[in-house]
Amino acid sequence: MPxxxxxxxxxxxxxxxxTESRKRTDPSEFIEALAGQLRASAVDVSRITTxxxxxxxxxxxxxxxxxxxxxxxERVFRATPEDAATMANSPIRIAYEGGGPFQCDLTLPPQxxxxxxxxxxxxxxxxxxxxxxVPFADGSHKALSFATRRTGGFDRDELALFEAMIPAVxxxxxxxxxxxxxxxxxDTYVGRQSGGRVLEGQIRRGTGETIRAVIWLCDxxxxxxxxxxxxxxxxxxxxxxxFGPMCxxxxxxxxxxxxxxxxxxLAIFPIGEDSMQICAAALRAAERAQAELREENQxxxxxxxxxxxxxxxxxxxxxxxGNIGSxxxxxxxxIGPAVNLTARIETLCRQLGRPLLLSSDFARACxxxxxxxxxxxxxxxxxxxxxxxxxxxx
Numbered sequence: 001m002p003x004x005x006x007x008x009x010x011x012x013x014x015x016x017x018x019t020e021s022r023k024r025t026d027p028s029e030f031i032e033a034l035a036g037q038l039r040a041s042a043v044d045v046s047r048i049t050t051x052x053x054x055x056x057x058x059x060x061x062x063x064x065x066x067x068x069x070x071x072x073x074e075r076v077f078r079a080t081p082e083d084a085a086t087m088a089n090s091p092i093r094i095a096y097e098g099g100g101p102f103q104c105d106l107t108l109p110p111q112x113x114x115x116x117x118x119x120x121x122x123x124x125x126x127x128x129x130x131x132x133x134v135p136f137a138d139g140s141h142k143a144l145s146f147a148t149r150r151t152g153g154f155d156r157d158e159l160a161l162f163e164a165m166i167p168a169v170x171x172x173x174x175x176x177x178x179x180x181x182x183x184x185x186x187d188t189y190v191g192r193q194s195g196g197r198v199l200e201g202q203i204r205r206g207t208g209e210t211i212r213a214v215i216w217l218c219d220x221x222x223x224x225x226x227x228x229x230x231x232x233x234x235x236x237x238x239x240x241x242x243f244g245p246m247c248x249x250x251x252x253x254x255x256x257x258x259x260x261x262x263x264x265x266l267a268i269f270p271i272g273e274d275s276m277q278i279c280a281a282a283l284r285a286a287e288r289a290q291a292e293l294r295e296e297n298q299x300x301x302x303x304x305x306x307x308x309x310x311x312x313x314x315x316x317x318x319x320x321x322g323n324i325g326s327x328x329x330x331x332x333x334x335i336g337p338a339v340n341l342t343a344r345i346e347t348l349c350r351q352l353g354r355p356l357l358l359s360s361d362f363a364r365a366c367x368x369x370x371x372x373x374x375x376x377x378x379x380x381x382x383x384x385x386x387x388x389x390x391x392x393x394x
Contacts (some may be wrong), residue, residue, distance in 0.1 A: 017168035051143035096142035128153025220263035245292035279366035311349025
C-alpha cells in the first residue's frame with residue numbers, strides 16, 4: 001500500500017480528502033469517490049458506510065453505503081421504534097457516543113450477544129470490519145465504517161490510514177451534514193422547490209419570475225370561534241389534523257406548499273408543457289384531502305371532538321414567483337391577480353356549502369367532468385365569475 005513520502009507529505013487519500021473531495025457535497029458521490037481513492041491506493045476495501053444524525057422532523061440519521069459490487073446508495077434511519085432498536089444493537093451507536101474504534105475479525109465464531117450486523121457481514125463474505133467515531137466541531141460524533149473480504153482482513157498500514165483519515169473525513173461529513181440540515185430546514189419551513197431556490201442563492205429582494213401554475217388555497221371554517229373556545233392542545237391537535245391531510249395530498253402530487261396563513265394554506269402546482277396533467281394532479285390532491293378529512297371527521301365525531309369544516313379553491317393562472325419583503329426578512333411566495341382571485345373563490349365555499357370550488361379557467365383546463373354552480377360577483381374582481389365543482393361531487 002502506498003505510504004506518505006519521507007518528506008512528510010500526506011497519504012494520497014488524505015491529500016484528496018483535504019482538496020478535491022470538498023467538491024463532493026452529495027453523500028453518495030463522496031463515498032463512491034472515497035472508495036475509488038482507497039482502492040487506487042491498494043487498500044482492499046469492499047464496503048464503506050457513513051452515518052450522520054441530522055436535525056429532521058422524521059429522520060434520525062442518514063447513511064451512505066458503498067459496496068464493491070453494487071456502488072453507492074443512501075439510507076435513512078427514521079425516528080421509529082424499529083429503527084431505534086436497530087441502532088441500539090449496532091456498533092454505529094458506539095461511534096455516535098464517541099467510543100471506539102470498534103473492530104471485529106469476522107472469521108472468528110459468533111459470540112453471544114454480538115451486534116446483529118456482524119452475522120449479516122459474515123453471510124456476505126466479509127472477513128474484517130472496523131467502525132470509527134468521527135468528531136464534529138459541535139462536540140457530536142458521527143460514524144465511518146470499513147469492511148473487507150480479503151483473507152487476513154485489514155493490515156496494520158490500512159488500519160493506521162483509516163485512523164489518520166478521520167479529521168479530513170470529519171470536515172467532509174460536516175459540510176454534507178450542514179448542507180443537508182440547511183436543505184431540510186428550508187424544505188420544512190419554506191417548501192421543497194422554494195427551499196432549493198433559496199439554497200442556490202436566489203435571496204435578493206425583488207428577484208423572481210412569472211410562472212404559470214395551479215393555485216391552491218384552503219381555509220379552516222370557524223377558526224376564530226374554535227380558538228376562543230378550545231383548550232390550547234385541542235386547538236393545536238385540530239390544526240394538525242386539518243393541515244396534515246392537506247399537506248400530504250399536495251406533496252403526493254408534487255405540489256409546493258408555500259405558506260400557512262393562520263388557518264389557511266397556499267400552495268402551487270407549477271405547470272410545464274402539459275397543463276391538463278398538472279390540473280388533474282391538483283384535483284386528485286384535493287379529492288384525496290377531502291377523503292382523508294371525511295375519515296378524520298368520523299373519528300372526531302366518535303370522540304365528541306369538533307368537526308373540521310374547510311374550503312378549498314383551485315384556479316390556474318400566471319403568478320409572480322419570487323422574493324418579497326424587507327432587506328432582512330424575505331418571503332419566497334407567489335403574488336398576483338390569480339392568487340387574489342383564488343382567495344375570493346375560496347370565500348364562496350362557506351356560502352355555497354361546498355368543500356371544493358373550481359374557477360372557470362381551471363374547469364376548462366383540467367379535462368375532467370365539471371358542472372357550474374352559478375355565476376357570482378367577487379370582491380375586488382371586476383367581472384362576475386362562473387364557479388364549478390367536479391361532477392362526481394355535484
